[in-house]
Amino acid sequence: MSKLIAFAAIQGGYKVVAEVEGQLTRALASFDASTKVGFPNTAYYLPVIYSLLGIKVETLEDLKKPLEFARGLLPPHIKLKNWLPYLGPLLDAGMAGIIAYEIKEALRYLNEPDFYIAQEDPDIENGKLWVGAADDTILRKRGVEFVDGSAPGFAAMVGAAPSPEIAKMLVEDYQKKSLYIFCAASHNGTTLIEQCLEAGMQVGWNTRIVPFGPDISSAVFALGFANRAAMAFGGVQPGDYRKMLMYNKERIFAFVNALGDVGTEWGVAAAGCVNWGFPTLADTPIPEILPTGICTYEHVVAPVAHEDMCQKSVEVRGLKVSVSEIKIPCAFGPAFEGERVRKDDLYAQCGGGRTQCTEFVKMAQLGDIEDGKVTVVGPNLGEIKEGETFALGIYVKIAGREFQEDFEPIMERQIHHLVNYIQGIQHIGQRDIAWVRVSKSAVDKGFTLEHIGVALHAKFHQDFTKIVDKVEVTLFTDEKEVAKMTKQAKSDYTVRDSRVDSMTDEDVEIYYSCSLCQSFAPSHVCTVSPERTGLCGAYNWMDCKASFEINPTGPNQPIEKGECLDPVLGMWKGVNDFIAKASRGAIKQYNFYSMVTEPMTTCGCCEAIAAMLPACNGVMTVNREYMGETPCGMKFTTLAGVMGGGASSPGFIGHSKFNVTQKKFILGDGGILRMVWMPKMMKEELKDRIIARGEEMGVPGLYDMIADETVGITEDEILPFLQEKGHPALSMDPLIG
Ligand code: SF4
Ligand code: ZN
Numbered sequence: 001m002s003k004l005i006a007f008a009a010i011q012g013g014y015k016v017v018a019e020v021e022g023q024l025t026r027a028l029a030s031f032d033a034s035t036k037v038g039f040p041n042t043a044y045y046l047p048v049i050y051s052l053l054g055i056k057v058e059t060l061e062d063l064k065k066p067l068e069f070a071r072g073l074l075p076p077h078i079k080l081k082n083w084l085p086y087l088g089p090l091l092d093a094g095m096a097g098i099i100a101y102e103i104k105e106a107l108r109y110l111n112e113p114d115f116y117i118a119q120e121d122p123d124i125e126n127g128k129l130w131v132g133a134a135d136d137t138i139l140r141k142r143g144v145e146f147v148d149g150s151a152p153g154f155a156a157m158v159g160a161a162p163s164p165e166i167a168k169m170l171v172e173d174y175q176k177k178s179l180y181i182f183c184a185a186s187h188n189g190t191t192l193i194e195q196c197l198e199a200g201m202q203v204g205w206n207t208r209i210v211p212f213g214p215d216i217s218s219a220v221f222a223l224g225f226a227n228r229a230a231m232a233f234g235g236v237q238p239g240d241y242r243k244m245l246m247y248n249k250e251r252i253f254a255f256v257n258a259l260g261d262v263g264t265e266w267g268v269a270a271a272g273c274v275n276w277g278f279p280t281l282a283d284t285p286i287p288e289i290l291p292t293g294i295c296t297y298e299h300v301v302a303p304v305a306h307e308d309m310c311q312k313s314v315e316v317r318g319l320k321v322s323v324s325e326i327k328i329p330c331a332f333g334p335a336f337e338g339e340r341v342r343k344d345d346l347y348a349q350c351g352g353g354r355t356q357c358t359e360f361v362k363m364a365q366l367g368d369i370e371d372g373k374v375t376v377v378g379p380n381l382g383e384i385k386e387g388e389t390f391a392l393g394i395y396v397k398i399a400g401r402e403f404q405e406d407f408e409p410i411m412e413r414q415i416h417h418l419v420n421y422i423q424g425i426q427h428i429g430q431r432d433i434a435w436v437r438v439s440k441s442a443v444d445k446g447f448t449l450e451h452i453g454v455a456l457h458a459k460f461h462q463d464f465t466k467i468v469d470k471v472e473v474t475l476f477t478d479e480k481e482v483a484k485m486t487k488q489a490k491s492d493y494t495v496r497d498s499r500v501d502s503m504t505d506e507d508v509e510i511y512y513s514c515s516l517c518q519s520f521a522p523s524h525v526c527t528v529s530p531e532r533t534g535l536c537g538a539y540n541w542m543d544c545k546a547s548f549e550i551n552p553t554g555p556n557q558p559i560e561k562g563e564c565l566d567p568v569l570g571m572w573k574g575v576n577d578f579i580a581k582a583s584r585g586a587i588k589q590y591n592f593y594s595m596v597t598e599p600m601t602t603c604g605c606c607e608a609i610a611a612m613l614p615a616c617n618g619v620m621t622v623n624r625e626y627m628g629e630t631p632c633g634m635k636f637t638t639l640a641g642v643m644g645g646g647a648s649s650p651g652f653i654g655h656s657k658f659n660v661t662q663k664k665f666i667l668g669d670g671g672i673l674r675m676v677w678m679p680k681m682m683k684e685e686l687k688d689r690i691i692a693r694g695e696e697m698g699v700p701g702l703y704d705m706i707a708d709e710t711v712g713i714t715e716d717e718i719l720p721f722l723q724e725k726g727h728p729a730l731s732m733d734p735l736i737g
Contacts, residue, residue: 005090005267005271005286005287005289005300006089006090006271008262008263008264008267008268009090009093009094009097009264009267009268009270009271010074010075010077010089010090010093010268011077011264011267011268012093012097012263012264012265012266012267012268012269012271013073013074013075013092013093013094013096013097013100013268013271014074014077014093015264015265015268016096016097016100016101016104016265016268017067017070017071017074017096017097017100019100019104020067020070020100020101020103020104020107021067021071023104023107024060024063024064024067024103024107027060027107027110027111028060028061031060031110032060033059033060033061034059034060034061035059035060035110036058036059037057037058037059037060037062037063037106037107037109037110038057038058038106038109039105039106039109039132039133039135039224040109040118040132040133040135041118041135041136041137042133042135042136042139042228043136044136044224044228044231045057045058046066046102046103046106046224047102047133047224047225047227047228047231048098048099048102048220048223048224048227049066049099049102049103050238051227051228051230051231051236051238051239051241051244052095052227052239052241052244052245053066053069053239053241054238054239057106060110063103063106063107066099066102066103067099067100067103069099070095070096070097070099070100070103071096073092073093073095073096073099074092074093074096075088075089075090075092075093076089087274087294090271090274091271091274091275091294093268093271094268094269094270094271094272094273094274094275095272095275096268097265097268097269097271097272098220098223098269098272098273098275101216101217101219101220101269101272102217102220102224104217105132105133105213105217105218105220105221108217109132115130115132116130116131116132116133116213117130117131117132118131118132118135119131120138120204120205120206121202121203121204121205121206122193122203122204122211124197129193129194129211129214130211130212130213130214130218131204131205131210131211131212132212132213132218132221133212133221133224133225134205134210134221134225136228138205139225139228139229139232140232142180142205143225143228143229143232143233144229144233146226146229146233146251146252147229147233147234147251150178151178151179151180151208152177152178152179152253152319152320153179153180153252153253153254153255153317153319154179154180154181154182154222154226154252154253154254155174155179155180155181155182155254155255155256155257155313156182156184156219156222156254156255156256156257156273156278157170157171157181157182157183157184157192157256157257157259158183158184158185158216158219158256158257158258158259158260158266158269159185159186159187159191159192159258159259159260159261159266160186160187160188160190160191160192160194160195160259160260161192161195161259161283161306162306163195164195164196164198164199165199166306167192167195167196167199168195168196168199168201169306169307170192170257170259170306170309170310171192171196171201171209173309173310173311174310175207175208175209177310177314177319178208179208179253179319180208180210181208181209181210182210182212182219182221182222182225183209183210183211183212184212184213184214184215184216184217184218184219184221184222185214185215185216185218185219185260185266186214186215186260187259187260187261188260191211191214192259193209193211196209216265216266216269219256219269222254223272223273223276226248226252226254226276227244227248229252230244230247230248230251230252231244234247234251245275245276245277248276248277248278249276249277249294249295249296250277252276253317253318253319254273254276254278254317255273255278255279255280255281255313255316255317256269256270256273256278256279256280256281257280257281257282257283257309257313258270258280258281258282258283258284258286258302259282259283260283260284261284262282262284262286270300274289274294274295274299275294277294277295277296278295278317279295279297279298279299279300279301279316279317280299280300280301280302281300281301281302281304281309281312281313281316282300282301282302282303282304283302283303283304283305283306283309284302284303285302285303286300286302286303287300287302288300288301288302295316295317296317296318297315297316297317297318297401298316301316315366315401315469318401320461320465320466320469323457323458323461323462324462325458326454326455326458326459327454327458328422328447328451328454328455329445329446329447329451330422330423330424330425330442330445330447330451331423332421332422332423332455333421334417334421334519336420336421336422336423336424337417337420337421337519337520338420338519338520339420339423339424339426340426341424341425341426341437341438341439345424345439345440345441346387346437346438346439346440347381347386347387347438347439347440347442347443348381348384348385348386348387348388348389348390348438349389349390349435349436349437349438350389350390350391350392350435350436350477351392351428351429351433351434351435351436352428352429352435352437353435353624353625353627354389355389355390355391355392355479356391356392356393356432356479356482356483356486357391357392357393357429357432357433357434357435357436357482358392358393358394358431358432358434358482358485358486358489359393359394359395359396359412359415359430359431359434359489360393360394360395360396360412360485360486360488360489360492361396361397361398361408361409361411361412361415362395362396362397362398362408362492363397363398363399363403363404363405363407363408364397364398364399364470364472365399366399366400366401366469366470368397368399369397369399369470369471369472370470370472371457371469371470371471371472372457372471372472373472373473374450374453374454374457374472374473374474374475375450375453375473375474375475376448376449376450376474376475376477377474377475377476377477377478377481378391378476378477378478378479378481378482379477379478380448380449380450380477381438381443381447381448381449382448384477386440390477391476391477391478391479391482391483392434392436392449392475392476392477392482393474393475393476393477393481393482393485393486394415394434394452394453394456394473394475395473395474395475395476395485396411396412396415396453396456396460396471396472396473397471397472397473397474398411398460398468398470398471399469399470400467400468400469400470401469402466402467403467403468403469404467404546406542406543406546407467407546407550408492408496409496409538409539409540409543410539410543410546410547410550411460411464411468412430412431412538413430413516413536413538413539413543414456414459414460414463415427415430415434415456416428416429416430416434416605417516417519418455418456418459419436419452419455419456421455421459422442422447422451422452422455423442424438424439424441424442424445424447425437425438425439425442425447425452426439428604428605429536429605429624430536430537430538430605431489431493431537431538431607432486432489432490432493433607433623433624433625449475449477450473450475452473452475453473453474453475456471456473457471457472457473464550464551466550467550493537496540496543497533497540497658499540499542500530500531500533500540500541500542503530503531503541504530504531504663505529505530505531505532505570505592505664507530508529508530508541508561509560509561510558510559510560510561511527511528511529511541511558511559511561511572511575512527512528512541512544512545512547512548512556512557512558512559513525513526513527513528513544513555513556513557513559513578513579513582514526514527514528514534514539514544514555514556515555515557515582516539516555516556517536517603517604517605517646518646520603520604520605520646521601521602521603521604521644521645521646522583522584522586522646523583523584523586523587523601523646523647524583524601524602524603524645524646525578525579525582525583525587525601526539526600526601526603527559527575527578527579527590527592527600528540528541528543528544528556529541529561529592529664531662531663531664531665532570532592532593532600532659532662532664533656533658533659533662534656535600535602535603535605535606535607535654535655535656535659536603536605536606536607536656537607537656537657537658537659539556540658544556545558557578559574559575559578560574561574561575562574562575562577566591566668568593568667568668569591569592569593569594569597569598569668570591570592570593570594570664570667570668571589571590571591571592571598575590575592576588576589576590583601583646586646587601587648590648591668592664593664593665593666593667593668593669594666594668594669595610595612595619595650595651595652595653595666595669596612596650596651596668596669596735596736597650597668598648598650599648599649599650599652599653600648600653601646601647601648602643602644602646602647602648602649602652602653602654603644603645603646603654604640604644604645605644605654606624606640606644606654606655606656607623607624607655607656607657608621608622608623608624608654608655608656608657608660608682609621609622609636609639609640609643609652609653609654609655610652610653610655610666611630611632611634611639611651611652612632612651612652612735612736613631613632613676613677613715614735614736615715615716615719616631616676616677616715616718616719616722616727616729616730617674617729617730617732617734617735618674618675618676618677618722618727618729618730618735619666619669619674619675619676619729619735620632620675620676620677620678621655621660621675621677621678621682622635622636622639622678622679622682623636623657623678623679623681623682624636624640625681625682626679626681626682626709628679628709628713629709629713630677630679630713631677631712631713631714631715631717631718633714639652640654653666657682657685657686660672660675660678660686660690661686661689661690661692661693663693663696669735670729670732670733670735671697672690672693672694672697672702673694673697673699673702673728673729673732674729674732674735675702675706675729676705676706676707676718676722676727676729677706677707677708677711677718678706678708679708679709680708680709680710683703683706683708687703690702690703690706691703699728701725702728704725705722705725705726705727705728706727707721707722
């Protein structure tokens, strides 16, 4: 922390307390000590003093006690030479200043009863610009907005902008965010309020631009208002200062913008506000107080350019952007999630084996992206003709104070259902094997590709408020760009997958459920363990764990695995209990490590589907991208259609590609050594890992023993190959006992 600013604030504390002591002495000399003092029409006395100290100030005499308290708070003067950087003295000085400022304003009400106009809006014609303390009627009407969230908080603006135009820009930025703008103090002989009026704006409680007063002491009305709201609507008891300050820090999104030279008197006010958790952002180069402690993030940030003031303030205070409207021409919501785009209504499509369609979420730094920006790179739907296919890369950059790289896969997995929420758009799959179908009816309504970005931006803000501050979306349709993005995405997928590589199921007591797909497959529940990633390939154990942390009531719940009922096939009591409930009784139990005996359920998202090949005493698997025939007699699409509805189908299992090379993959049935056929493309994709797994299992040549479509697409065609290679499956126990 800067010594200088602490020095200025503590000096300010002494100055203000001394000044107000003088004023009180003078008032006591000219008025009777029993003279009534206070703010108009309120049951909360002097609200800062009442709420924090529990002191009910009713008369001039009553002012003595809180003022003495303020004096007592003043810390020893700082000797600039050896001073320990400690926030406490600064906070105390600030609090002393705030108490003194409230007394100062009470004395102004006594000495100049007509200085403030007691109504919501100023009386400009008669030169009554300042409204002073809000009375209880205003509190009841407006304070509740702070509690119900229709006003997230306020910007306390002190001083004046360099010009009326800048004042207007600043204030309008805050109005757009539904914040109240509480104005106090002057700079260069003018005030922000006068500048707003000059710029043709209406001021008053009704436009949320509140002219409290022309002096810095009137900023105390903002704090008094916040504290009264906490007492009236938050149930905080007068005198419970700790709770009061915490309530404000946690519930009221307020901050100070200092526009102009920050002297000692502003300095002490700013320090005072830190007690409430309200940081100060200044437009002049005052020393910053960056380390956090009381405020959610930094305490004093400066200098901030005027055009960045709103964004930066909102960011430093941790105010969350709420996007209530999803501005797209189609209806939007879970009701449309399961809707299909049929052949006759199809306008254009991407992915699904015809073109590349990839989705990718990447964390970004807050300063590097622009919230809400959506860009389409390449032809948009207007230029894509009916019946055509196009490539698509959905690239989402997310930044947030609380955002972590671990959250990328979770956000990415949301794209599936969120795009499906758009009426007339169908989304299947994930990662680099997504498939999007756009209907004619959506295009008729005016749907274009950027609306995918608009919807994702809005929903990410709505559903992940805690971790998301900024979302920027790029939609690539230019093939080269899509290929470039896909390459980067794939290398990231590998990194994500490898996060669980060194973990085993025995290492953990907790597995995680995933019920994200229940809207499509109602009885389907994935249980994700370190060695059994979700069948969509998008969620591994780490991802589910992170997802649970972000959203404790969400689709990924921890499952205490409990007693092990079958270590070979992989069955646990805790898991069975959980899935019975989560599938509403449809599934009573399943095995993790078997596709033959009571396998896990499968939904339509699976990256690959394994099937038994009895004549070969082995199994095959086929990935979504492979369009051809397979030795089990069914193509991928047929297999997915047969068993993608959430059932447990003995003899078949949906799984992720990565899972094939995880150690527990159908280990109860013999593991990867049972694998006799897979498409060449999938084999090549997993080559290094298959070779490694084969070696681990004592069959170093396994990779070359697995047949693919170049060998054959029926059991009869591949069997001689397997025999010739000496495939281990042929000499294993019969697959069906
Ligand atoms: Fe979750 Fe399983 Fe659906 Fe993946 S497939 S999203 S893990 S339920
Ligand atoms: Zn699914």
